[in-house]
Amino acid sequence: MRKYRQIFKLTLQEYLAYRLNFFLWRFRSLVFTLTLLFFWLAVYGNQKTLFGYERAQMFTYLLGVVFLDGLILASRTADLAPQLRSGELSKYLLRPIGLFKFLLARDMADKALNLLFAVLEIGVLIMLLNFSFYFPQTFLEWGLFILQLIISFFLYFFLSLAISLTAFWTEEIWATRWLLGVVLLDFFSGVIFPIDILPSSVAKLFYLTPFPYLIFSPLKIWLGQVSVRVALSSILVTFIWGAAFYYLSMSLWQKGTRKYGAFGG
Numbered sequence: 001m002r003k004y005r006q007i008f009k010l011t012l013q014e015y016l017a018y019r020l021n022f023f024l025w026r027f028r029s030l031v032f033t034l035t036l037l038f039f040w041l042a043v044y045g046n047q048k049t050l051f052g053y054e055r056a057q058m059f060t061y062l063l064g065v066v067f068l069d070g071l072i073l074a075s076r077t078a079d080l081a082p083q084l085r086s087g088e089l090s091k092y093l094l095r096p097i098g099l100f101k102f103l104l105a106r107d108m109a110d111k112a113l114n115l116l117f118a119v120l121e122i123g124v125l126i127m128l129l130n131f132s133f134y135f136p137q138t139f140l141e142w143g144l145f146i147l148q149l150i151i152s153f154f155l156y157f158f159l160s161l162a163i164s165l166t167a168f169w170t171e172e173i174w175a176t177r178w179l180l181g182v183v184l185l186d187f188f189s190g191v192i193f194p195i196d197i198l199p200s201s202v203a204k205l206f207y208l209t210p211f212p213y214l215i216f217s218p219l220k221i222w223l224g225q226v227s228v229r230v231a232l233s234s235i236l237v238t239f240i241w242g243a244a245f246y247y248l249s250m251s252l253w254q255k256g257t258r259k260y261g262a263f264g265g
Helices: 002-017 019-044 055-073 077-086 089-093 099-129 139-168 174-188 200-206 216-222 228-259
Strands: none
Touching: 002 019, 002 099, 019 055, 019 099, 055 099, 055 139, 055 216, 077 089, 077 099, 077 139, 099 139, 099 228, 139 174, 139 216, 139 228, 216 228
C-alpha cells in the first residue's frame, strides 16, 4: 500500500504544480452551479413548492450535484486512452504496480481536492443566497447515503475505465467521451434537474441506464425522499451495474493487452 500512498501524494503535488488548471476547472464548476441556481430561482418565482420539491430541497439538490460531481464524476481514468495510443502504457506494465490500483490512487487524490473545494464553494453559496440546507435526519439515512455513495463511486470508475480501454481498438475516443460526459451523463444522471420531475414513463427509461444511480439516487436518499426499501433497491441495482462494468473492464483489459504492440512514443 505504501507505493499507492506515494502515488496519491505525487498526484496532489502535480495538482499543486499546475494550480491554474485546477482553479479554472473549479471556476467552471462554480459558474455552472450558479447558472442552475439562478435558473431554478426564476422557475420557482414566489412558489414554495414545485414538482414535489420545496424550494430549499431543490437548492439542496443542486448544491449536492456540486458535491457529487467532484466526488463521483471526476476521474483520472480518461488519462489512460492517450497513454494506450502513445505507447506510454508500457512503462506501467513493466513496473511492479497494478494499473487499476494506480488509477484508483490518482482518482482518490483528484477527488480529495475536489471534495475540499466543493465543501468551501457550497458553504459560500449557502451564506450568499441565505437559504436552508437539508441534511439526513437519521443515522439510517446517513448510512444508506454513504453506502450508495461508495458503490456509485466504483460504478463510475469502472464505467469510465471501460470507455478508456476501447482505445485499444480505436484511434480516438473523444466522441465517446463527449457522448458520455455531455449528452448522457449530465442529462440522464440528474445533474441538470431531478429525474423525477419528468413524466413517469420517461423517467422509467432513464432508470434502465446506470446514470441515475450516480447522482440522482444518492441525493434522493440524502433528502429523505425515498423509503428504506427503495434506497436498498437502488443500492443493489448500483452494485449490479458496477459489477457488470468491472467485468467488462477486466475483459477489455485482458483482450486489449494481448494485442497491445506499444507503438508510438
